[in-house]
Amino acid sequence: MPLARRALLTLLSGSAALLAAPAVAQTASPRRSGGELTFLIGSLDSGWGLNEKVDSYTGIVWGQLADKIVHVDDKGEATPWIAERWEENAGQSEFILHLRAGPSFADGSPVDARAVAANIELWARGDTSRGVGRLGLFPSSTYKGSEVLDDRRVRVSFTRPTLSFIPTLGYHKTVLRSLASLNLKAEELGNLDRQIGSGPFTLQSWLEGDHVVLRRRPDYNWGPQALAHQGPASLERITFKVVKDAAIRAAALQAGQAQIALNIAPHELRPLKARGIRAVAPDSLGFVSGFSVNTRAPFFDDVRLRQALQHAIDRQEILDTVFTEDWKPVTTLLQPNVPEAADLSALLAYDPEKSNRLLEEAGWQRGADGIRARGSDKLRFNLFASPWVGTSKQVDEVIVQQLQKVGIAARLQVVDIATFNARVRNNDSVPLREISRSFLDAGVVGNVLTDADRGDNWFKLGQSNETLNRLAQDIATAVDRRSRAETLKEAQRYVLEQGLFIPTAQLNQRLYVQAGTVKGEAYSGGGYALYHGAWLDA
């Protein structure tokens, strides 16, 4: 299939495709009102239900249909949106949101304190009787409740310091919906006609899993304050159309049948750029792509084996083989735009000799077949590619070959989401679990280190490691971002030194490949596009 796609694009772009060409630069041009944007997307299959049903794809549609309480930029900075300001107590456990006057949902109901409190309550607690889980990234474990103080003020309380609360309100899943939408029955929650937001666009028509057409809301005047454009959107209409195959999305884009296509494989971008099509990879906050190491898996309790893996991976080769020059090498386990990200490149240096030495020290000797063994145990395991990241399989193929060079036999397994979760989640025979997690506040790092306070316990150490316990505790109870940043840097160093997380490449889940005529769009800290201020050049 990749070969067919490559042939398809080469055929489309002719001989010019073989020449690298720079992306077309955005030139200043006057804003134009009107116009219709067609956006080709790989999936709208998660439906339109609450909380976790908003995924990486539908999140883009929701970004136009609904507002958020705050806007978070690519540095994790929260700025006013529906909340015009907020107060926080010294202990960072109580927040008062002051809401803007005037915003209304598309059904006419006000975006007031009652609606905001109901939304927060549902994100925090979910409603399993209707099949709605709590929102994964929301700090539910410390959530006490939301109180409506008056029409425009909501008090939100936590049992202990929760620095991540405000940034989380700009998450792509924390979209504000009308009270009527929140209270639908389980079998009605997915009806987009009845899922009402207050965003710059409203629903015109849709077909489940196929397309969504949005039209401009003329009275919209409450966009994020940080964005240059205010007032109603410039575009008259946006059509999101599902086209599963990336090569067909690219073909339609080149044929002028659409203005934007989401996620084209990196190696297929060059012929597109030659035709004046831009690839926009907005910075997105979160962890980089990589593997969390399960220390309960056979042999992986040995730090020497984990460190050997860390140094056996040639990250530059991964970039050269799978990605383009748009991707930079990783320097830690956090994306480079996360303010707390440290430069720990030295800990990630490719050094196969060191890997071989560490493995020898740990008693792993090369056998006749090139695979290392210790007694009757062979150094081999299954490596599961992430079903959520399009480039995961290609990256893992390179990694399998690199590990083979130091005598480690990893067998690549490519499975769907359900199988991945059934076989990898809580399976202590699988040593490496591929991670693709975004966040808006780096405090999330503290939640993954141990199992304290319903922590994700990525490394399966529970609370047995004193250093991790201390780091997790310090991050969780921090009331000051600056001091927390130091703790976060220490945590990154410790995790990488111990080989508990093995980074591979920058995570880019959303690559917007678009015609040069698209102007003025903005992106959230999660890399989600906002077309409120966008327009199409004539």
Next chain:
Amino acid sequence: MAGAGTLSAAPAARGGLPPLLRRLLQVVPVLFGIATLNFLILQLAPGDVVDVLAGEAGAATPETMAALRQSFGLDQPVWLQYLRYLGQLASLDLGHSYRLNLPVRALILTRLPPTLLLMVSALLLAIVLGSLAGILAARQVGGWLDTLLSGVTLLSYAVPTFWLGLMAIVLFSARLGWLPSGGMLTIGASHDGLALLQDLAAHLVLPAVTLSTFYLAVYARLVRSAMLELHGADFIRTARAKGAGEWRITLHHAFRNALLPMVTMAGYQAASLLSGAVLVETVFSWPGLGRLAYEAIRTRDLNLLLGILFFSSILVVIVNIAIDGVYRLVDPRVAPRARRA
């Protein structure tokens, strides 16, 4: 299946049930068997819809997952889930999709018409063009036309559908710009009347032709060989002796007799067309049942998948009953009265 219905039609004359009613009654245990098999096979797939939802959440706790399973009834013993499923089928209530939060019946009914349109168009194209190719090839056995048609049909039989679809999009949509690259209608165009039909036809051409190619090749080979078998038959020689023209002999005598195996094949292919539609619907972004089924499998949306499979089974059964009717039209000898005579 088609033949059995015609052979057992005689008791109706002795005051038993009418043939159609008998067939419908026979369908009930068949559907029950299909529903049971569907349910059991899907139990074997690793993971469930809660695993998918948890995967998307990234941070779902075991408690939340347990609560969701309880809410969906997935924590109950398999036999109890099976009985509940049968109960739903009996009351024609297919429940709702846990993932999409929409009623299963509404989802299926929205997606069924596009799939039916695609299937019927592809089948008609395959039958008409396949028959034509078969007739022409049979009239010039060993000639250049026969060689050419055999080559083309062999190629269309061998080429993977998805690749053919991709290439068709490259040529007719991206390069020439004659046809849209996907979808069923121009979204938001609000056409009506003739403009709507034209828009629909423009979107239908590529997927229908792509889906028909494989079946077209089968029909062409079938008609060619059936007509060659009849070449020296007595009734053909008699017709020729009576001075009938070659085209009249080909169409009226030989082709009519060659139709019977083709009709049988069409019945069998109704099911495989449904599965073939999955690929074509994906390549051409056709909003049909196949794509919905694929997603339901991928996300272990059990209610939705069972509903689609059940509907598809009913569809195949209806097609086969219809094929029985066509038999009688094509060849009066297989009609019950004719057999009794």
